[in-house]
Amino acid sequence: MNLQRLRYFVAVAEELNFSRAAERLCMAQPPLSYQIKRLEEELGAQLFYRTKRSVRLTDAGRLLLVEARSLLVHAEQTASVVHRVGQGEVGRLAIGFVPSAANRVLPPILRAFGERFPGVELLLREVDPDRLLRALGDGRVDVGFLYLPFKIDSLESRPVSREAFVAALPGTHPLSNEPRVALSTLSGEPFVLTPRYQGAGLRDKIVEHCRQAGFEPRVVQEAWLMQTTVSLVAGGIGVTLVPASLQNLQRAGVVYKNVEGLSPEIELGVVWRRGDPSAVLKAFLGVVGDVTRWGEGEPEGEVRVPALRGGSSGP
Amino acid sequence: MNLQRLRYFVAVAEELNFSRAAERLCMAQPPLSYQIKRLEEELGAQLFYRTKRSVRLTDAGRLLLVEARSLLVHAEQTASVVHRVGQGEVGRLAIGFVPSAANRVLPPILRAFGERFPGVELLLREVDPDRLLRALGDGRVDVGFLYLPFKIDSLESRPVSREAFVAALPGTHPLSNEPRVALSTLSGEPFVLTPRYQGAGLRDKIVEHCRQAGFEPRVVQEAWLMQTTVSLVAGGIGVTLVPASLQNLQRAGVVYKNVEGLSPEIELGVVWRRGDPSAVLKAFLGVVGDVTRWGEGEPEGEVRVPALRGGSSGP
DNA sequence: ACCGACTGATACAAAGCGTGTATAAGAAAC
DNA sequence: GTTTCTTATACACGCTTTGTATCAGTCGGT
Numbered sequence: 001m002n003l004q005r006l007r008y009f010v011a012v013a014e015e016l017n018f019s020r021a022a023e024r025l026c027m028a029q030p031p032l033s034y035q036i037k038r039l040e041e042e043l044g045a046q047l048f049y050r051t052k053r054s055v056r057l058t059d060a061g062r063l064l065l066v067e068a069r070s071l072l073v074h075a076e077q078t079a080s081v082v083h084r085v086g087q088g089e090v091g092r093l094a095i096g097f098v099p100s101a102a103n104r105v106l107p108p109i110l111r112a113f114g115e116r117f118p119g120v121e122l123l124l125r126e127v128d129p130d131r132l133l134r135a136l137g138d139g140r141v142d143v144g145f146l147y148l149p150f151k152i153d154s155l156e157s158r159p160v161s162r163e164a165f166v167a168a169l170p171g172t173h174p175l176s177n178e179p180r181v182a183l184s185t186l187s188g189e190p191f192v193l194t195p196r197y198q199g200a201g202l203r204d205k206i207v208e209h210c211r212q213a214g215f216e217p218r219v220v221q222e223a224w225l226m227q228t229t230v231s232l233v234a235g236g237i238g239v240t241l242v243p244a245s246l247q248n249l250q251r252a253g254v255v256y257k258n259v260e261g262l263s264p265e266i267e268l269g270v271v272w273r274r275g276d277p278s279a280v281l282k283a284f285l286g287v288v289g290d291v292t293r294w295g296e297g298e299p300e301g302e303v304r305v306p307a308l309r310g311g312s313s314g315p
Numbered sequence: 316m317n318l319q320r321l322r323y324f325v326a327v328a329e330e331l332n333f334s335r336a337a338e339r340l341c342m343a344q345p346p347l348s349y350q351i352k353r354l355e356e357e358l359g360a361q362l363f364y365r366t367k368r369s370v371r372l373t374d375a376g377r378l379l380l381v382e383a384r385s386l387l388v389h390a391e392q393t394a395s396v397v398h399r400v401g402q403g404e405v406g407r408l409a410i411g412f413v414p415s416a417a418n419r420v421l422p423p424i425l426r427a428f429g430e431r432f433p434g435v436e437l438l439l440r441e442v443d444p445d446r447l448l449r450a451l452g453d454g455r456v457d458v459g460f461l462y463l464p465f466k467i468d469s470l471e472s473r474p475v476s477r478e479a480f481v482a483a484l485p486g487t488h489p490l491s492n493e494p495r496v497a498l499s500t501l502s503g504e505p506f507v508l509t510p511r512y513q514g515a516g517l518r519d520k521i522v523e524h525c526r527q528a529g530f531e532p533r534v535v536q537e538a539w540l541m542q543t544t545v546s547l548v549a550g551g552i553g554v555t556l557v558p559a560s561l562q563n564l565q566r567a568g569v570v571y572k573n574v575e576g577l578s579p580e581i582e583l584g585v586v587w588r589r590g591d592p593s594a595v596l597k598a599f600l601g602v603v604g605d606v607t608r609w610g611e612g613e614p615e616g617e618v619r620v621p622a623l624r625g626g627s628s629g630p
Numbered sequence: 631a632c633c634g635a636c637t638g639a640t641a642c643a644a645a646g647c648g649t650g651t652a653t654a655a656g657a658a659a660c
Numbered sequence: 661g662t663t664t665c666t667t668a669t670a671c672a673c674g675c676t677t678t679g680t681a682t683c684a685g686t687c688g689g690t
Contacts, residue, residue: 319648343649345649347649349648366657367657
């Protein structure tokens with residue numbers, strides 16, 4: 001059977017007139033008569049009672065009319081929804097992110113994506129970097145946001161925001177009155193840092209900076225949430241370095257200081273499994289690209305996170 | 316969209332291998348690749364992730380696989396049921412009949428039809444001839460059984476059984492000891508007859524016979540059911556003529572007598588509306604024809620109703 | 631009762647689409 | 661590195677579909 005023939009049949013059955021049906025179908029009448037005849041032969045059933053003057057449906061024809069309409073509608077809807085799924089307009093996307101991504105990076109992306117692709121169901125999971133990388137690896141999460149770099153070849157990533165580090169000091173610290181601090185002045189301080197996750201570039205970046213400043217940070221306490229490290233700083237346990245966007249976490253007993261000569265160095269990235277991205281994922285990555293304007297050279301704009309008081313950025 | 320392409324797609328989606336799918340479809344691999352590509356273009360969606368070495372379904376493909384299977388099954392079932400309806404294998408048939416038809420004519424026909432066409436729902440209505448003809452005329456009944464002839468041009472008929480009349484006399488009647496009676500000997504008797512329906516040939520046939528025998532029957536009572544006329548005869552109200560098959564209505568106080576020189580003359584017929592018979596009706600008429608063996612010249616066989624004691628029939 | 635208009639069927643030709651064959655191109659396996 | 665496996669491309673052939681021209685039968689009007 002053939003959907004085209006069914007369309008023809010429905011037209012004839014509705015018009016009960018081959019000429020008018022042919023007109024409606026934008027075709028000549030003889031081929032229409034021929035196709036209906038073919039359909040009847042194919043089905044082994046008479047569909048119309050024809051006289052030279054009038055056309056009526058048989059029982060078989062009446063039945064086929066109902067079924068054909070249903071089939072055609074089903075086919076059309078299928079084509080439409082398959083198309084939309086193919087374009088990423090409809091679907092489901094599991095997004096994983098480290099808590100800090102929820103601060104400034106994720107909201108504008110989710111807003112833009114939700115507007116452009118309202119048919120996509122988003123599943124959001126806030127997890128630590130290790131779990132996130134594992135979830136990305138085995139497909140439980142389609143796309144993730146975490147600090148770069150990481151060391152898993154099967155994943156691909158693009159930077160989404162680049163920030164400077166700022167130093168977080170207890171309010172009682174002798175340096176808390178300075179406008180900015182040099183990293184080397186913190187060489188003797190006790191440090192509070194996040195643990196060294198397999199994939200999280202954050203901790204490594206901090207340690208690397210300290211080494212470049214000529215010292216190995218003495219870590220007296222670890223806490224996986226940066227908010228917690230800041231709380232510990234507030235409690236006078238030590239000092240730490242955090243991405244500039246953490247400054248919006250204003251906490252009594254903590255002061256943030258730009259770090260002298262420290263250019264924006266820590267990148268938060270969007271990460272996905274290498275290979276054939278799904279249409280929804282492609283669509284999402286497209287929106288991420290638009291929002292963060294990657295491709296215009298250095299990322300900047302909405303999710304660009306400036307250092308404290310416009311510190312070290314800007315032309 | 317195109318059901319053939321969907322079949323191809325399902326094969327590829329199930330095999331996840333173009334060559335094997337092509338083999339299963341009994342076709343060459345290149346046209347299959349081409350058709351899948353066409354389908355993807357038509358739907359505006361990628362259906363497979365292809366490498367030079369492997370094939371995987373996309374989300375859109377997974378969705379289409381489900382829908383395509385459903386569409387194909389639906390199409391196939393539609394074709395099948397339309398075919399069967401077209402052959403009269405499935406459907407509904409309203410059969411009307413006068414009560415006497417239920418005696419010997421209808422049962423073998425219904426049995427044969429039910430065996431051959433178990434999918435057809437039969438609606439049986441026992442009505443008087445006038446209602447039956449009206450119901451046939453306006454389509455409430457598809458086919459009817461009643462005594463011929465009738466006078467409605469829009470209906471068509473074939474005789475189904477031909478019977479002789481027998482005389483029904485009260486057991487107390489002086490002629491009840493004779494082996495047979497001549498019609499003329501009943502000329503003075505009071506008659507009990509069925510009413511003169513518009514279409515019922517029965518009453519007219521009886522009156523005509525009487526006239527040929529030289530008298531006008533004196534009707535003292537009418538009753539539309541022939542069983543009732545026989546009851547009235549049993550009650551001594553009068554005499555009557557009934558089709559031979561009515562003899563199986565053995566009732567105390569009534570004797571049946573063959574009528575001298577009266578050949579089988581009353582025909583019960585199958586009647587339907589002229590024009591295009593439905594497939595079910597065609598099928599039914601075919602069975603009626605088979606069962607009554609019309610076309611073998613004179614009707615005889617199963618529904619042939621012989622006169623009493625083999626009376627006036629036979630070669 | 632005849633004529634014209636309407637409608638569906640048939641005949642034939644052209645175009646488009648589907649399918650087969652031959653072959654290329656790329657990836658995995660040995 | 662060579663072989664094998666698998667999909668994609670190129671091209672040709674044939675069937676199916678479609679259009680044009682025309683016929684045949686029926687209905688309505690004069």
